Amino acid sequence: MYRLLIADDEALEREGIEWIVNRMMPDTFETIHAENGRMAIQKAEEHRPHIVMMDVRMPGIQGLEALKEIKTQHPQAKMVLITAYENFEYAKQAISLGVHEYLVKPAKREQIVSVLSRLVQELEEEQHKRDEELAVREQFFQLLPLAETEIALHLMSGHVNETETGHLADILQLPVDKGCSLVLGLSEVGEAKKKVYDAVKTAAHAAPKDSYGTVVSSLIHSHMALFLLGTRQTGDSALADGASELGTRLADVLREQCGMAVPVGIGTVQNRAEGIKRSYYEAVFASRYDQEGGGICRFEDLMQASGAGGTHAEKLINGSRDAGESAYVELAIRQIREERE
Incomplete structure (x- = not known):
């Protein structure tokens, strides 16, 4: 009534x-x-x-x-x-x-009824419009996690479609002008998969950030990828420092909440989606560099330690991977493609 x-x-x-x-x-x-x-x-x-x-x-x-x-x-x-x-x-x-x-x-009664009937019809139409808008908003917010997973998969897969990635970034209101990647080198998590995923996503999105956005992938082939994305004006140091802080935070969260010592690899800051994909490959390698310690490993530090000539770390990213590292990344990419399908 x-x-x-x-x-x-x-x-x-x-x-x-x-x-x-x-x-x-x-x-x-x-x-x-x-x-x-x-x-x-x-x-x-x-x-x-x-x-x-x-x-x-x-x-x-x-x-x-x-x-x-x-x-x-x-x-x-x-x-x-x-x-x-x-x-x-x-x-x-x-x-x-x-x-x-x-x-x-x-x-006259007819006038009163006529006026009120018109207004009731307006109220019903407005309510119907509000219901439709709420339904669209609800669907939109339900799709946001899917859009986040999809943009992560784009940045992780072998071929990056800049246009499609840009559309997904627009939906999430995120820039993709530059960014860097973190990779959590998870061992087999079994039934704890959802707990691990929820812990990582909650911690990543709760982390303070002013000049960049964060995207979290699903758990694929024993690792999860995160991307810190910024605009052209975002300083490289802000992204690099943010990645180190987030990596430390995630390692602590997984240790406290899931009882897991997880190695965290961090790639370098790169431009555009294609460069951010390269940062992901760097982070994959860094996460597998020291799987025993469960600490933070930055690809940039590995490059500096390997000297000006650049040895195994640089060769891995440029395509001369050894069989073990190559198989790991390629298996992950196959699973990413299957998940996208």
Whole structure:
């Protein structure tokens, strides 16, 4: 039922309108009475009516003033002006307050029913529109985790489609101008897979970040990838420092919540989606460099330690992988493609 507030200083007028409404539109309205403008404002605050029928001339606060106050507090309410005169000045003021319906006393029952029927139809249409918008928003928020997983899979897979990745980034409101990757080198987690995934995702999204966004992949072939994504203006050091802090945080969380010592590999900061994919390969290698200790290993540190010539670390990323590392990455990519399908 809709709530109808009738504000008129004449009790017979209020009761007459209520009688007509109950007789001509049964089971449609719950009726609230107000005998002056002040009471109308109070009753509107208390009951939040869908429709307000307001007499222009009442003792104390006049009808237009009361309508203005009610409209300010309850902008969705439909307003009907009741007047004893077809006064243009009243009509002009009423229109400025959002009143598009008015009745001239004594109003015939057909006029009252016609006005209220139109407003009820408007209310139903507005409610239907709100329901549709809420349904779309709910579907959108349900799809956000899928979009996050998908963009992670794009950045992890062998071929990066910049356009498709850009569309997914737009949905998530994330930049992909530059970024770096972290990889958690998880051993077989068995039944703890969901617990591990939830712990990592919760910790990653709860981590403080001002200049970049975070994307978390699903758990694929005993590892999870995370991507820190920034704009062109994001400093490389901000991303690199953020990755180190996040890696430490995730290692602590998995140790405390899951009882796991997990090695964390961190790739270098790279530009665009293709470069971020390279950072992922670097992070994969770094995560497998020291699987015993379960600490943080940055590919950049491995490069510096290997000297200017660049040895196994650089060769791995450039394509001269040894059989073990190559098989690991290729198996992960096959599983990524299967998961995307």
